[in-house]
Amino acid sequence: MPVITYRQALRDTLRAELARDPSVFLMGEEIGVFEGSYKITAGLLDEFGERRVRDTPIAEEGFVGAAVGAAMLGLRPVVEIMTINFSLLALDQIVNHAAKIHGMFGGQCRVPMVIRTPGGGGQQLAATHSQNVELYYAFVPGLKVVAPSTPADARALLLAAIRDDDPVLFLENLALYNVKGEVDESAGPAEIGRAAVVRPGTDITLIGYSRMAAVAVEVAERLAAEDGVDAEVIDLRSLRPLDRRTIVESVRRTNCAVIAEDDWLTYGIGAEIAATLQEGAFDWLDAPVRRVAAAEVPLPYAKPLELAALPSAESLATAVRQTLDAVARRR
Secondary structure, eight states, X not given: OOEEEHHHHHHHHHHHHHHHOTTXXXXXXXXXXXXXXXXXXXXXXXXXXXXXXXXXXXXXXXXXXXXXXXXXXXXXXXXXXXXXXXXXXXXXXXXXXXXXXXXXXXXXXXXXXXXXXXXXXXXXXOGGGSOOOHHHHHTSTTOEEEXXXXXXXXXXXXXXXXXXXXXXXXXXXGGGTTOEEEOOTTOOOOOTTOOEEEEOOSSEEEEEOTHHHHHHHHHHHHHHHHHOOOEEXXXXXXXXXXXXXXXXXXXXXHSOEEEEEEEESTTOHHHHHHHHHHHHHGGGOSSOOEEEEEOSSOOOSSXXXXXXXXXXXXXXXXXXXXXHHXXXXXX
């Protein structure tokens, strides 16, 4: 299998879907002539033309609304919003229209659209350009929200999102664009709503998504080498729907868990997972579920402060060791 970057996996998938299905088209700020802020759409305007690759004004509410209308009439728009922070300008169109039209009109109309958008800190883009606000969307019935952590999952989940008949928010962390991995170009779409056990283990369950799923794998390998800890790693991949069964089954086997997320701790994705474990695995837990998340501050611009505010491999490893210490004391 070829080894390619996360960025290349996204571009190749968009190209393949444009070629496969004439109802698919792309729209967003500077995705055509400029080839996208992160070059995901490089070369696609030249290959497919302005009808299929559409540059839009700097007006997120307007072009997301246009995409909703296009999807209602049978097209499959793939919208690129330059950063998830800017999606807040289109919150009404996403939450009150895209997510609700199918239900409000008794199933008579579908909204098959994708909103691709990057987020995350670590790039010195300051507080208003570095947020992880996926919780706003994972909270909303009628939307699907996916967050791949590898090039292979980026391809498989983007295929699934484009072919889905419901609106899908497709989250990309900026730190992942240059990550490389094997990609099976003959594989089909992933199943939205299915988590992946990316590293089986017996001692503890690590649960993450997007960048923090990749960090969890790194920490698991480090702990295996340094401490002899056999950690199981769950990559959520999908935030709505959430694969609660895989999470609960894993923790029932390992008897303890640490959740890692790039968003803020309070009311975060990790809180929902912790509640799921309280309901589904309480009698199997040998220690409280721990959560590792970003500091609850507007993310600083200064690099040392930014890194201090973000969850890291070190903070996750510390939480794992503390959890296993608590398990040992109880036993």
